[in-house]
Amino acid sequence: MSKDVWVIIEHQDGAPKKISLELLGRARELAETLGGTVVAFVPGAGVSNVAESLGSRGADIVYAADHALLQPYTADAYAQAVSQALQAEQPTLVLVGSTAQGRDYAPRVAARLGAGIVTDCASLEVADGHLVATRPMYTRKTIGTVVFSSGGIRIAVVLPAVYSVPPAEAGRRAEIRAFQVALDSKGVRTQVREVRAIQRETVPLTEADVIVSGGRGLKGPENFALLDALAKALGAAVGSSRPPVDSGWVSHDYEIGQTGKTVSPQVYLACGISGAPQHLAGMSGAKYIVAINKDSNAPIFQLADLGIVGDLFEIVPKLTEAIRQAKGRA
Amino acid sequence: MNIVVCVKQVPDTEAPIRIRPDGSGIDESGLNLVMNYYDEHATEAGLRLKEQFGGSVTLIGVGPERTKEALRTGLAMGADEAILVSDVALLGSDHLGTARVLAAAIKTLPHDLIICGKLSTDDNAAIVGPALAELLGLPQATAIAQLEVDTSGGTVVVHREVEGGVEVLEVPLPALLTVERSLNEPRYPSLPGIMKAKRKEIKTMSLADLGVEVPSVGATAAKSALTRLVPPPKRQAGRMIEEDAEKAVAEIVAFLKNEAKVL
Structure with missing residues (x-):
C-alpha cells in the first residue's frame, strides 16, 4: 500500500477536463498531508498530449495508459484498465x-477490487x-459525514466545482510513464455506436462557473433564447427547473434538481423559478444565488443573495446588453 | 425475456427529513416510506419489455421487513413475483455489501436483463447498479434515457445522457441497466392490481438461504460508515429589490462584479 493519491483523468479532444484539474489540485493538498506523491492516470488512445499537460497542474507521476480499446470510453474497458493499475500500484486514495x-x-x-467507495463527495479531508x-x-x-475505513484502496468520486482549478505552474513537469493495459476485444462487450454531441453555444452545465436557469416563468420554449443570449x-451554461422539461420546452439534460443534475457553480441566476424543494435539491450548493421573479413571495427569495422582484422579460434582455457592455470595457 | 428489477424503499422525497438528535441518522418515526422514485421507472421499463416480448418481471429488494411495502407497489404495477432478502446481519452494510447480496440472490434466478434505478433518493450513491453488474460479470449501461431491444441479435440499444451529448450503446444480453427518469412514465397501479398484490406472497430469504457468508456483508465488511448527519448550512435571504428594470439590471451587474466576482 502506497501513500500516493491518484487522480483518474477524464479528457476530451486531447485536453484534460476541468474536473480532472480540480481533482489534481485537491490531490496535491491531500498528498502533502498523507506524505505521498500525486499520480495522474490517463486512460485512452493517443493520450500523450493530455499526459504532458498534467505536471504543471500538480501531478508528480503520470501514467499514460494507451490502448486502442480505451477509445471511445466504455465502462468495460475503463474498469479493467483502472483496476489493473490500482491493483499493481495500491494507492491509498483514488479521486x-x-x-x-x-x-x-x-x-x-470498487466491486472488482473490494475497495471502499464514497460517491458525490462535496469535501474530502x-x-x-x-x-x-x-x-x-x-x-x-441533509449533509452526511462519511468516514472511510483505514487500509486498502479508497475511491472518492468527487462532485465537480467543489475544488478550484490550480493555476498552471509553467516549467513544472511530471515523470511520464507508460502503463501497459491488458485488454482484449472480448472483454469490451458494449459497443459504442455513436456519441452524438449536443451542439450548444453555451458551456456544459457541470463545468460552468455561472449558470443561468429558467423555470415555469419563462412561459414557453422560445423564451429560452433570452437565457441563451x-x-x-x-x-x-443554461439550465432549467423541472416544469420546462415536463412541458417539453427543453430536454431533460437541462434539468437541475432532485430528478436532474446537481450543480455547484459560483453564481446561479434563477429566472422565473419559484424555488420548489425539488429544484433546490440540485442547486442550493451554489456559492451565490441571484433570483428574478415576479412573485415577491416565491420561496427562491428566501435563499437568494440578491432577489429581484420584477419582470424577467424586461430585465433579462437589458441585463444581457449591460453585461456585453461591461465585458466590452474590460 | 426474464427481467429482474432491483427495488429499494426510501423516504418519500416530499416528506420533511428529521435528523435524530445525536446526528446518527434520520428519525423514521411517522415517515412515509415509498418505492424509490427511479425504481418505479425501472419497474415500468421491465413491464413494457415483458408486454412486448413475454417472460417475467421479478422484483428483488434488500432491507428490513417493511421493504415489502415497496415491493407491493411494484407488484401492483404488474410485476409477477417479488423477493425480499432480509437479515439482521445486513445492518451497517455498505453499497458493495448490498450488491453482493443482490448478486447472490439474482444468481438463483433466470435473468436476461437486470434493471435498477440510476440512484436511490435517500443516499444518492449510484453505486449498487454498476457494482452488481461487475459482481455478476455482466455488461452495463447506466442512467439510460432510451431503450430498444433487438431480439434477433440478443442486444439492447440504449441512449445515455453524458455531458454535452448522448452515447448510443449496443449492449449484449444478459446485461444490467440503470435508468433515468426520462426513459418512461411509470404507470399507476390499477385497483385490481393493488388487490392482487395484497394477496401475493413475497418470498423472504435470509443470508443463510443464499449461502452468503456473513463476513462479506454487514458492518464488519463495510469500507465506509456514515458517522454524522446534519442539516445543510442555512442560506440567509439577502437583499430584495423591487425597482424598475434599469435599477434592477444595475444591481445585478454590480453584484456579479463586486460580490460574486465573475465579471
Missing part, C-alpha cells in the same frame, strides 16, 4: 470525477488520520 463516466466505471472498479468525506443526502435535505454574454 474520480462525479461525471457520466466516473459514476459509470468507479463502482465497477484527512482528519485525525482518517479520510473523511461529506456528501449531500436525502435530496440535499444572457449565458453567451456571461460565458455561462
